[in-house]
Amino acid sequence: MSAPRRIGVLGGMGPEATVLLMSRLIAATPADDDADHIPLSVDMNPQVPSRIARLIDGTGDDPAPVLAAMAQGLARAGAQALAMPCNTAHNYADAIRDAVEIPLLDMVDLSVVQAASQATNDRIGILGSPALQMTGLFDRVLGKRGLTALYPQDQAAMLAAIRGIKSGARSGTANKTLKAAAQNLASQGASVNLIACTEFSLIADAAHGTVVVIDTLDVLVKAMVGFALGTTPDKHLKAE
Numbered sequence: 001m002s003a004p005r006r007i008g009v010l011g012g013m014g015p016e017a018t019v020l021l022m023s024r025l026i027a028a029t030p031a032d033d034d035a036d037h038i039p040l041s042v043d044m045n046p047q048v049p050s051r052i053a054r055l056i057d058g059t060g061d062d063p064a065p066v067l068a069a070m071a072q073g074l075a076r077a078g079a080q081a082l083a084m085p086c087n088t089a090h091n092y093a094d095a096i097r098d099a100v101e102i103p104l105l106d107m108v109d110l111s112v113v114q115a116a117s118q119a120t121n122d123r124i125g126i127l128g129s130p131a132l133q134m135t136g137l138f139d140r141v142l143g144k145r146g147l148t149a150l151y152p153q154d155q156a157a158m159l160a161a162i163r164g165i166k167s168g169a170r171s172g173t174a175n176k177t178l179k180a181a182a183q184n185l186a187s188q189g190a191s192v193n194l195i196a197c198t199e200f201s202l203i204a205d206a207a208h209g210t211v212v213v214i215d216t217l218d219v220l221v222k223a224m225v226g227f228a229l230g231t232t233p234d235k236h237l238k239a240e
Contacts, residue, residue: 005081005229006039007105008074010067010096012046013086014166017198017217021085024221029229041043041077043070051088052159055131064092068099075100081227083107083220087196088131105223108196111216112141115192118212122147125185127178128196129162130155138196139227152181152190165199175206182207 011018022040031037038171042144048067053060067089082104084097090108097104115124126138126149133139133151141147152158154177161177178200185193190213195204226232 002230004038005230006041006078007081007224007228008071008077008102009040010070010074010078010082010084010086010089010133011042011044013048013051013084013089014199015044015046015057016165017085018042018044020198020201021083021217021221024193024217025224026057028221028225038224041074041079043074045070046240048089051086051091051130052162055091055135056129056159057090062071064087064095065094068095071096071100071104075102076163081105081224083224085198085217085220087137087198088129091131091135091137103227105220105227107216107223108141108222109137109154110223111194111196111214111219112138112140112145112147114214114219115142116145116147117193118192118214120191121168121189123150123189123191124148124153125150125184125188125190125193126196127152127181127209128158130159132196138194150190152184154181154184157181162197162199165202175203177210178203178206182211182213184211186211 029037049061049063051063081102087106124142124147126132139149157177161174164174181192195201195207195215198217201215204215
């Protein structure tokens with residue numbers, strides 16, 4: 001069997017979510033020895049300009065040039081594909097693609113494909129940053145498949161929970177907020193809820209309830225394994 005292909009990770013948004021990605025990737029990789037695991041080049045850069053400040057507050061530097069430079073560095077380091085464990089940062093996916101000739105395993109596109117395959121109606125709940133609703137990131141991708149994005153009514157609580165997790169305060173409050181938001185989306189008619197913030201991936205159990213829950217981080221991990229090991233055709237690693 002040929003050696004796994006190297007993947008570059010645009011990380012640090014936030015640091016714990018990046019570590020969680022690597023941990024789940026190790027668990028998901030069939031391996032009998034160290035050499036069977038997937039080689040990674042990881043740019044752990046917590047200094048990427050705040051996506052929240054830029055997209056929600058309208059202040060702060062543009063993350064796009066920093067992310068593009070990170071992508072170029074990872075490509076020079078030998079990465080054959082890129083992965084970015086931050087949903088909100090996918091607002092800058094085009095800048096990353098334009099900067100390099102290697103593919104970006106798009107967590108948003110791939111998660112929507114999986115949600116569409118499991119949905120029993122046209123309503124998909126989005127558990128993430130308010131920036132997702134403000135920018136319409138998921139709305140655009142879901143709309144191409146005739147699906148509608150639903151958002152929790154208390155977006156301020158979602159943002160507070162994300163900020164709390166980033167600060168290391170993974171408290172019961174964040175869990176309660178995520179649980180309440182998941183229930184709110186189910187009451188709105190969502191047949192699938194997407195965990196669309198990798199901070200929430202750290203407390204994903206709180207989102208489980210009466211409807212299907214898909215963690216976008218798990219979708220990304222599956223795509224990384226498929227690309228690195230060649231078990232998934234590359235054409236299936238991007239939305240059509």
